[in-house]
Structure formats: C-alpha cells, structure tokens
Amino acid sequence: MISKQIQQSYLASLERHKKAFEIMHLYHNQVLILLEQCHKTLNAGGKVIWMGNGGSAADAQHLAAEFMVRYKKERGPLASIALTTDTSILTAHSNDYHFDSVFERQIQGLCKPEDLVIGLTTSGTSANINLALAAANEIGAYTVALTGRDGGKVKEIAKLPIVIANDETARIQEAHMFIGHWLCEAIDALVVDAA
Secondary structure, three states: OOOHHHHHHHHHHHHHHHHHHOOHHHHHHHHHHHHHHHHHHHHOOOOEEEEEOOHHHHHHHHHHHHHHOOOOOOOOOOOEEEOOOOHHHHHHHHHHOOHHHHHHHHHHHHOOOOOEEEEEEOOOOOHHHHHHHHHHHHHOOEEEEEEEOOOOHHHHOOOEEEEEOOOOHHHHHHHHHHHHHHHHHHHHHHHHHHO
C-alpha cells in the first residue's frame, strides 16, 4: 500500500517546481546575453561546447544534440559538442591523470577563441567544470556557467554566470533545461529567419 505521504509527494514536488519557476523572469537579461553570444559564436564559425556531471552531463549532451540535429524548425546543423560523451577520453584521462582535469584537457585540445563554452554545475563547486572554464577563458572563448545555490566558485570564473536561486538539485536542473530549450528555440528562429 502506498502511504499518504508518498501519494502527496507528486503535488509537493510540483509546488517546489512552481516556486522555482516563479523567479525565472529574473534571468531574462542574462539569457538574452547568452543568446547574443551564442549567435555571435555561430556566425563567426565557432562552436558551442557543453559539459556537466551526472544529470547535468545528460543535459549537456541533450542540448548539444538539439543544436546539431534540430530543435523545431528545419535547418542545417549548428556546430555543437558535449565533452561528456566520449567514454574512451573520459576513462583514459581520469585513469591516467585526474577526473578534475577531464574537461580541461578537452578544452585545451578542442576550444578556439571564437567558441562558446557552457558548464552546467548545480553547485558551482565542480572542480572539473571550473578548471575547464578557466582554461577556456585563457584561450579567449566566451564562458557561461549554468549553476545554482549561491553560485559557488564558478560564478567568479565564468564570464556569464547564471545562478538559479534554489537549493534543490532537481529544480536547478529543470531551470537549466528550460533555459537550454529556450536557447534552442531562439537560435532556431534567428538562424532560419536569417536564411
């Protein structure tokens, strides 16, 4: 028998989601900057590079796929890659060196000054994200952090930190995906309308 508490947990979770999204309008100016930088990157022949850990790794590859394949509108591929998908690189580097530098190494090998690098970290304290964004800054790429809680260390590293003011990992990730999906929709409109 499912307890009353578990039965009510769906509605309780929905209420926490609604509460998190009540403040999403506060990020409007920041996401417009993200869109502008993303559009600038693609127009300059650069690529959008995504990375994250755990659920954020899945979100990173999800959003990279939306760029490369399509979101809603028919269009050509938009240069985008997730650093979370190559198991040989991830395991070789982590085994031979350290997991903290697994994304940094890929940034050093793949990133160019015209690129946009987006790190997803709900805490802002993920060493591998922070080191990679710092490496991207040194290369001259534009760096973005989608983060949460108080922003952690990453808010001092990324050129554009978007800090979701929430302490629950799931709600922060839901907000990140909302921003990511909106970015895909807006980029589609810009690219298709310009064609």
